[in-house]
Amino acid sequence: MVGVLKRYKRVFLPVVILTLLLWGGSVICQVEPAVLITGVPQGLDLLRQMFPPAWSAFPELVGPALETVQIALVGTVFGALLSLIISLFAASNLNPNRKGREIARGICSAERALPDLIVVLFFVAIVGLGPFPGVMALAVSSIGMLGKLFADAIEEIDPKPLESLAAVGATKAQIIRYAVLPQVLPSLIANTLYRFDVNIRMSIFIGVVGAGGIGFELLMAMRLLEFQTALSAIITILMLILLCEKLSDALRKSILGQEVLR
Amino acid sequence: MLAVKGITKKLPDGRLLLREISFEAKKGEFIGILGESGVGKTVLLRCINGLTTPDSGEVILNEDGNPQKINGKKGQELRRIRRRIGMIFQGSILVKRLSVLENVLTGGLGRISTMRSLLYGFTDKEVQAALSALEKVGVKHLAGRRAETLSGGEMQRVAIARALFQEPCLLLADEPVANLDPKNTEVVLDYLKPLTKEMAIIAVFHAPELVSRYCTRAIAIKDGTVVYDGSPHLSSSVLEYIYGTGPAVKSA
Numbered sequence A: 001m002v003g004v005l006k007r008y009k010r011v012f013l014p015v016v017i018l019t020l021l022l023w024g025g026s027v028i029c030q031v032e033p034a035v036l037i038t039g040v041p042q043g044l045d046l047l048r049q050m051f052p053p054a055w056s057a058f059p060e061l062v063g064p065a066l067e068t069v070q071i072a073l074v075g076t077v078f079g080a081l082l083s084l085i086i087s088l089f090a091a092s093n094l095n096p097n098r099k100g101r102e103i104a105r106g107i108c109s110a111e112r113a114l115p116d117l118i119v120v121l122f123f124v125a126i127v128g129l130g131p132f133p134g135v136m137a138l139a140v141s142s143i144g145m146l147g148k149l150f151a152d153a154i155e156e157i158d159p160k161p162l163e164s165l166a167a168v169g170a171t172k173a174q175i176i177r178y179a180v181l182p183q184v185l186p187s188l189i190a191n192t193l194y195r196f197d198v199n200i201r202m203s204i205f206i207g208v209v210g211a212g213g214i215g216f217e218l219l220m221a222m223r224l225l226e227f228q229t230a231l232s233a234i235i236t237i238l239m240l241i242l243l244c245e246k247l248s249d250a251l252r253k254s255i256l257g258q259e260v261l262r
Numbered sequence B: 001m002l003a004v005k006g007i008t009k010k011l012p013d014g015r016l017l018l019r020e021i022s023f024e025a026k027k028g029e030f031i032g033i034l035g036e037s038g039v040g041k042t043v044l045l046r047c048i049n050g051l052t053t054p055d056s057g058e059v060i061l062n063e064d065g066n067p068q069k070i071n072g073k074k075g076q077e078l079r080r081i082r083r084r085i086g087m088i089f090q091g092s093i094l095v096k097r098l099s100v101l102e103n104v105l106t107g108g109l110g111r112i113s114t115m116r117s118l119l120y121g122f123t124d125k126e127v128q129a130a131l132s133a134l135e136k137v138g139v140k141h142l143a144g145r146r147a148e149t150l151s152g153g154e155m156q157r158v159a160i161a162r163a164l165f166q167e168p169c170l171l172l173a174d175e176p177v178a179n180l181d182p183k184n185t186e187v188v189l190d191y192l193k194p195l196t197k198e199m200a201i202i203a204v205f206h207a208p209e210l211v212s213r214y215c216t217r218a219i220a221i222k223d224g225t226v227v228y229d230g231s232p233h234l235s236s237s238v239l240e241y242i243y244g245t246g247p248a249v250k251s252a
Helices: A002-028 A033-050 A055-090 A098-113 A116-127 A131-155 A160-167 A172-211 A214-223 A227-256 B041-048 B075-082 B100-106 B114-119 B124-136 B152-166 B182-197 B208-214 B236-243
Strands: B002-010 B016-025 B030-034 B056-063 B066-069 B085-088 B170-174 B200-204 B217-222 B225-230
Touching: A033 A227, A055 A098, A055 A131, A055 A172, A055 A214, A055 A227, A098 A131, A116 A131, A116 A172, A131 A172, A160 A172, A160 B085, A172 A214, A172 A227, A172 B100, A172 B114, A214 A227, B002 B041, B016 B041, B016 B056, B016 B217, B016 B225, B030 B041, B030 B182, B030 B208, B041 B056, B041 B170, B041 B200, B085 B152, B100 B124, B100 B152, B124 B152, B152 B182, B170 B182, B182 B200, B182 B208, B208 B217, B217 B236, B225 B236
Parallel strands: B030 B200, B030 B217, B085 B170, B170 B200
Antiparallel strands: B002 B016, B002 B056, B056 B066, B217 B225
16 A cells, blocks of 8 residues: 555656646746647748849849858868868877867857857957857867867877888877778768868858848748738748758768768 | 987886986897887887987988988978888787778878878779788788788788888887797788888897797897897896896896
8 A cells, every 4th residue: 555655656746746847837938739729820821922032132142142151161171171170189188188189079068058149249349240140150160069070089099000101200299190090080071071061051040140241131021011022032942952952962072082981 | 221219118107117228220130129018119110210209319220321310300301201111010910990001001101192092092003012011921812801801910911011001210119029929920921021121120029939930139228328239149147047037148
């Protein structure tokens, strides 16, 4: 009898607590399914107003779309370079100094913990609106992921070639150039291309908060209630993402060939 | 030319691996080092070019009357001495994703400045020298291939070409023919042997018959000390002592 009661308690109590938490949270967040249902006609109305897309707006969207791609491209390349430098200090097989390694690894984790939006706002505050803060934000927000992945890739390489170059009297920089980079290059390229895919989406998103590009055009169209132009922007964004993914896939294949990725 | 004086090396657990190892090597010599596995032959080679630091003792490289202590050196000084010592590692350690030619060229890294190797690379003259090193070991046709696509015998020959391109005065080889079939073993050693015209070679071997066929001198290590130093043609009683529990014998 006591055993049954005990088990009952163990199941019953958490269920009650969870239910209370969910209910309380829903009230605070104003979760009301009724509003969602009554809102459906409004949503349909918005979609109806969007159709057909404003064909005449497309030529004007090409420029901003290219700007978005350029922000992502330049940001990714700078980010990859920064990450490579940091990873050389973060990898235990290249940097014997434990403190230095922890600092380099710490920079990457700290960046990962920082929401990307805050990074963008920070650079907007420093250098003002436009594509430049977007590039800087993407470069910095890439190091959290790429810095760590690069460092891990470097730590996994075969250590023997490094020693064989040290034995002929090569300097550290020469060892990195001739024994480390050749071994990690496939991983560097694969991860950088993957980050480019991420950064294209980020680049659209940060356009909304002031970095220009296609994201900003979408925001403006919605604000001015030009819903047909907004749909044109959305279609452009979808095509952009698809195109860039095809592009990075093609690059991956042509550079890395049949090799196993990542 | 090379003097090893009283090298002692402790293992991390405190056990003495090498005790007071001393010997000298001259140009023209092909010294085969024998001993049971785990006796410290590889560590001894590594102590010679400073990849491992001995706990005590000295290694002195004396090229053209200018003796230089190797152990205890650091940074640029160490690199300058290492430039003169070639090393062929067990299982020939090539950078697998570089081409064969690039692998050979890495043998010259000690000679060229960091800046040049990062920005510009090697000159046409150096490339020609690397190609002729490959030609000497009969694998020039592989120059453009990636190192990872080579067979074991081919890799070992490329490793020799790299050591040739380095132009050392002393060549260390750690089981240069381990894992090679009899034919490749012969090919590789036939390429190594003539190099003694320009340098001294110290090589670790597993097979005493190879030492007696190719070397000019044998050194045997047992229980951390040199128990034999002399003619490469070891008698069966000496071999029994080195590899087993036979009674001690005098060096020839």
